Amino acid sequence: MSYVHPRPEFERELAPLPALAEPVPPSAARRLWQRDGVRQVVVLVLIAIAWEVAARWAGNDLLLPSFTQAAQAWWDDLLNGELLARTAASLSLLLQGYALGAALALVMSALAVATRTGRDVLVTLTSLFNPLPAIALLPLALLWFGLGQGSLVFVLVHAVLWPLALSTLSGFQGVPETLRMAGRNYGLRGLRYVGLILVPSALPAILSGLRIGWAFAWRTLIAAELFFGASSGRGGLGWYIFQSRNELMTARVFAGLATVVLIGWLVERFVFDTIERLTVRRWGVQR
Numbered sequence: 001m002s003y004v005h006p007r008p009e010f011e012r013e014l015a016p017l018p019a020l021a022e023p024v025p026p027s028a029a030r031r032l033w034q035r036d037g038v039r040q041v042v043v044l045v046l047i048a049i050a051w052e053v054a055a056r057w058a059g060n061d062l063l064l065p066s067f068t069q070a071a072q073a074w075w076d077d078l079l080n081g082e083l084l085a086r087t088a089a090s091l092s093l094l095l096q097g098y099a100l101g102a103a104l105a106l107v108m109s110a111l112a113v114a115t116r117t118g119r120d121v122l123v124t125l126t127s128l129f130n131p132l133p134a135i136a137l138l139p140l141a142l143l144w145f146g147l148g149q150g151s152l153v154f155v156l157v158h159a160v161l162w163p164l165a166l167s168t169l170s171g172f173q174g175v176p177e178t179l180r181m182a183g184r185n186y187g188l189r190g191l192r193y194v195g196l197i198l199v200p201s202a203l204p205a206i207l208s209g210l211r212i213g214w215a216f217a218w219r220t221l222i223a224a225e226l227f228f229g230a231s232s233g234r235g236g237l238g239w240y241i242f243q244s245r246n247e248l249m250t251a252r253v254f255a256g257l258a259t260v261v262l263i264g265w266l267v268e269r270f271v272f273d274t275i276e277r278l279t280v281r282r283w284g285v286q287r
Contacts, residue, residue, distance in 0.1 A: 040269070065251040074255035083240070087259060090221060090236030093149060097156020098217050102210065105161050109168035110194050119169070126166050134159035134220040138227055152224050159220040160213035167212065171205025172198050203279055211272055215264070222260055 048067045055066035065073075077083040111118035134155045141151040175198055183197035199206065225238025235242075237256055244252035 040265075044265075062248065062250055065254060069251045070254035070258060073249070073251035074258060077252065077255060083255070083259060086236045086240040086256075087263070088236075090225065090238070091263075093152050093236065094156065094217060094221050096149075097153045097221070098160055098214065100153065101157040101160025101213065101217070102164055104157065105164035105168060105209070105213075108161075108165050109172060110191070112165075112169050113172040113194070113198065122165060122169060126162050126169075129158065130162035130166060132158075134216065135223050135227075138224050152221065155220055155224055156217050159216040163216060164206075164209040164213040167205050167209025168202065171202025171209075174205065175201040207272065207276055207279075211268070214267065214272070218260070218264055218267075 052067040055061075055064045055069075058064045061069065074083065108118070108122050112122040113119065137155050137158055138151065141154040145151045145154060179197055179201055183193050188196055221236070222238040222241070225235040226242045237260055241253055241256040244250075244256060
């Protein structure tokens with residue numbers, strides 16, 4: 001039997017690790033660029049520049065006024081108060097229809113998640129009426145409610161109700177069973193169960209439905225005011241755009257359209273993004 005000699009032990013010195021460089025803090029310009037609002041403003045500026053170049057290349061103010069001409073028309077009507085009055089009229093109607101539609105959607109979704117019959121009713125009604133454009137109901141609304149604000153509120157409720165109810169119900173159905181059991185173990189029932197367990201967990205889906213409902217309601221209102229203003233001779237931003245088109249004041253038409261777009265962007269940026277940051281992102285429900 002041969003004897004195996006153990007290998008001699010040795011010790012090897014390692015080269016010292018290089019010194020780690022201290023992280024360089026981002027510059028002020030980089031920190032500013034990391035803000036979502038700044039990047040969005042840059043996109044708007046690029047759109048304005050492209051608009052100005054295209055208008056100067058076309059050379060026809062009636063078909064395509066320049067950005068500076070539209071901005072001047074917007075500023076003039078802002079100073080004389082007409083644009084503010086039209087905007088206030090539109091937003092007042094929008095808030096009425098949006099609030100009523102959102103309340104009905106939440107109630108119907110709560111009933112749908114509480115009972116099987118309520119869910120069947122909501123799913124059936126959503127399948128029937130969600131594909132129906134809200135503006136298509138305006139002629140019937142004018143017959144039922146006349147040439148008043150009730151017609152516009154009716155079509156706004158229709159525009160908000162079904163997409164929000166569908167998103168809310170989907171969010172409620174996606175709540176994990178563990179959270180449901182925890183709520184029942186704490187004795188939560190009825191509205192307290194919905195408000196303390198289902199709504200916080202389904203809040204991302206609810207916020208998504210609120211965003212969709214807002215977009216549907218806003219564009220439905222402008223389209224309805226085009227028709228409603230032509231019928232009654234008064235209205236908000238939609239009537240402002242319609243009247244400017246009849247008077248061949250294309251710069252004012254673009255000013256009205258820009259106001260519609262600007263309000264939509266401000267609501268998305270300062271209302272829905274703020275709510276999302278203070279709720280779902282802060283609670284860790286969504287990144």
